[in-house]
Amino acid sequence: MAEELVLDTAIRDWVLIPLSVVMVLIGVLRYFVSKLMRSPAASPSPDPKLVREGQVVIRARNLRTNAQFIPTKAFKARKVYYTNEENGLLHVPKEDAQKAQAAMFSDPNMAMDMMKKNLSMIVPQTLTFAWVNFFFSGFVAAKIPFPLTQRFRGMLQNGIDLSTVDVSYVSSRSWYFLNLFGLRGLFSLILGEENATDDAQKMMQMGGGFGFNPAMSLGAEKDSLDIIQHDWALPKMERHAEDVLKKLLKK
Amino acid sequence: MASGGVTSDDVPILQTENLTSNVKSIYYSRTFLSIxxxxxxxxxxxxxxxxxxxxxxxxxxxxxxxxAKSKFSVQTYFDNWSRILIEGVFGGLMSFVLFWSYPLMI
Incomplete structure (x- = not known):
């Protein structure tokens, strides 16, 4: 069962190394392409209403994170200013929320931008996968350094219908997947933090970008402001400062 | 390794920017080490x-x-202990496996 297979060095030279090099280069290329596609998108002036709502959300978030530095009374006043049911800044009337959602779906520009973002992710991956499948399928390509159980056979050796080959020998398709996940760390090191792979996350955080639903983030911010437990930190600070000063005096 | 932003006292009040910067440097050092x-x-x-x-x-x-880099006072730089212990460990595992199998086939 666990006989040693000798892998041809030509496989290494013509399959594994080219595949890795291609995947690294594609990753770098995708990074620069997405950078190029992003810059012109920022220039058209955005809708002032959207910008205002984004700013309100940021202000409310600042209040929430720094709530412990202001007295309870001040915090309550600000909270009412934001979350009040009649004219609070974060309050969105029901009809407005529905309207905003409809507008977002009907706006072709926004959909295009999102499509572009997704395409720059999906297209290179699909192409590489098709390339690997077309040229390098049907043989054992590499040996991973640890044994796995029989269950992984379908995943790691698909394309090879031999039940006697040890599971640590993998096909080129599995080598592709190993590269896909393993190179992510390398990309974050060589391309810096503005990596295309975590672009989507950043878009979510910024909120001001495309595919941003103002009504929803306003509502979410309102809820989190509502449930916050206010605790004024400054009285504790005085005691802390006293401790530090005493410690300094002792020295 | 993990020289992030400057933080305040040892009271558990942290600036979010500094915290994210510190966590990021942990993540980078872990990725580098795993490769x-x-x-x-x-x-x-x-x-x-x-x-x-x-x-x-x-x-x-x-x-x-x-x-050691955080001078044995984790609370100064991070919000809890798990940051230092497990941040980036499982993310680096795939990179480790990949770069582990490279030298073995040459």
Whole structure:
């Protein structure tokens, strides 16, 4: 069962190394392409209403994170200013929320931008996968350094219908997947933090970008402001400062 | 390794920017270590469980290093202990496996 297979060095030279090099280069290329596609998108002036709502959300978030530095009374006043049911800044009337959602779906520009973002992710991956499948399928390509159980056979050796080959020998398709996940760390090191792979996350955080639903983030911010437990930190600070000063005096 | 932003006292009040900067530097050092560790494990010819033990050993050494870098007061730089212990460990595992198998086939 666990006989040693000798892998041809030509496989290494013509399959594994080219595949890795291609995947690294594609990753770098995708990074620069997405950078190029992003810059012109920022220039058209955005809708002032959207910008205002984004700013309100940021202000409310600042209040929430720094709530412990202001007295309870001040915090309550600000909270009412934001979350009040009649004219609070974060309050969105029901009809407005529905309207905003409809507008977002009907706006072709926004959909295009999102499509572009997704395409720059999906297209290179699909192409590489098709390339690997077309040229390098049907043989054992590499040996991973640890044994796995029989269950992984379908995943790691698909394309090879031999039940006697040890599971640590993998096909080129599995080598592709190993590269896909393993190179992510390398990309974050060589391309810096503005990596295309975590672009989507950043878009979510910024909120001001495309595919941003103002009504929803306003509502979410309102809820989190509502449930916050206010605790004024400054009285504790005085005691802390006293401790530090005493410690300094002792020295 | 983990020279992030400057934080305030040892009261658990942290600036979010500084915290994210610190966490990011942990993440980078872990990724770097997992790649280098993978290459080293491959060159030394570890197979099977030994390699994974080696990986977690490296990560433990990294935790100790980070602890020393933060002058043994984790609360000054991070919001809780799990940051130093497990941040980036499982993300680096795939990189480790990949770079572990490179030297073995050459």
């Amino acid at each position: 280098i560790g993978g290459v080293v494990a491959g060159i030394w010819g570890f197979t099977g469980l030994t390699g994974f033990v080696f990986y977690f050993l490296i990560m433990m050494v990294a935790s100790i290093g980070l602890l």
